[in-house]
Amino acid sequence: MNSIVLLCTDGSDGAIEALRTCGPLLASGERTILVTVQSAVDPHAEAGAGFTLTTASPDDDPKIVTDGDRVAKQHLDRTAAALGLGDDVELTSVVGRPGQAICDLAAALPASVVVMGTSGHGGVRRAFVGSTSDHVIRHAICPVMVQAVGPS
Numbered sequence: 239m240n241s242i243v244l245l246c247t248d249g250s251d252g253a254i255e256a257l258r259t260c261g262p263l264l265a266s267g268e269r270t271i272l273v274t275v276q277s278a279v280d281p282h283a284e285a286g287a288g289f290t291l292t293t294a295s296p297d298d299d300p301k302i303v304t305d306g307d308r309v310a311k312q313h314l315d316r317t318a319a320a321l322g323l324g325d326d327v328e329l330t331s332v333v334g335r336p337g338q339a340i341c342d343l344a345a346a347l348p349a350s351v352v353v354m355g356t357s358g359h360g361g362v363r364r365a366f367v368g369s370t371s372d373h374v375i376r377h378a379i380c381p382v383m384v385q386a387v388g389p390s
Contacts, residue, residue, distance in 0.1 A: 240268045240269055241267045241268050241269070241350040241351075242267065242268070242269045242270075242271065242347050242348070242349045242350050243264045243267035243269070243270045243271070243349070243350060243351055243353065244271050244273060244340070244343065244344055244347065244349040244351070244352045244353065245257050245261070245270065245271065245272045245273065245317075245327075245353050245354075246273055246274070246275075246340055246352060246353065246354035246355075246374075247272060247273070247274050247313055247314070247317040248274060248275075248313060248336075249274065249312065249313025249314075249316050249317060252355050252357055252387035253317065253354070253355045253387075254316075254317050254320045254321065255355065255385075255387050256353075256354065256355025256356075256384075256385035256386075256387050257317065257321055257353060257354075257355070257385075258320070258321060259385045260353045260383050260385050261321060261353070263383070264351060264353060264383070267350065267351075269328070270323070270326065270327045270328070271327070271328045271329075271330055271347070271349075272314055272317060272318055272323065272327050272328070272329050272330070273330045273331065273332060273340065273343060274310050274313045274314055274317075274330075274331050275331070275332055275333070275334060275335075275336040275339045275340065276306040276307070276309070276310050276331060276332070276333045276334075277333075277334070277335060277336055306333075307331065310331035311329075311331070314329040314330075314331065315329075330343070336370040336373075337369075337370045337371075337372075337373025337374050337377070338373065338377075340352060340354070340370070340374050340378070341373070341374055341377045341378050341379070344374075344378050344379060344380055345378075345379045348379060348380065349378075349379075349380050350380055350381075351380055351381045351382070351383060352374055352378050352380060352381070352382045352383070353382075353383045353385075354370070354371055354374065354382070354383075354384055354385075355371070355384065355385050355386070355387045356369060356370075356371035356372075356384050356385070356386050356387070357369075357386075357387065371384045
C-alpha cells in the first residue's frame with residue numbers, strides 16, 4: 239500500500255513552522271501532497287471544485303481563474319519554497335470549509351497521515367468556533383499529526 243502524506247498549509251509562518259517540525263518524521267512517505275483550502279468560494283468558480291497545480295508561474299497556469307486560486311497558489315508556493323520541497327511534492331488546493339475539506343481529501347486519496355499546525359487559540363473563541371485541527375482530529379480517517387505554534 240502506498241503511503242500518502244498530506245501536508246496542510248494556509249501559507250502562514252506558523253503553518254510552515256509546524257510542517258518544518260513534523261516533516262522529517264514523515265520522510266518515508268511514497269507520495270507527499272501539500273494542500274491549502276480556499277474557504278471563500280468565488281461566485282464565478284464551480285462550487286466545491288478543486289484543482290491540482292503543477293507549474294511554477296501562476297499567470298501561466300490555466301487552472302488559476304479566480305483571485306482565490308491565485309492566493310492559494312501563493313500559499314502553496316511559499317510553503318513549498320520555505321520547506322525546500324522538491325518537484326516530487328504535489329500542490330493541491332480545494333474549496334470548502336477547511337476542516338471538512340481536509341478530511342474529504344484525506345479520505346479520497348486515501349491519506350496515511352495528515353500533518354498540520356494549530357495556532358493554539360483557546361478559551362471562548364475555540365469553544366464557540368472550534369478549530370480546523372480539532373475538526374480534522376475528530377473526523378479524519380487516518381492519523382493526524384498536529385504541531386502547536388504561536389500566532390503569526
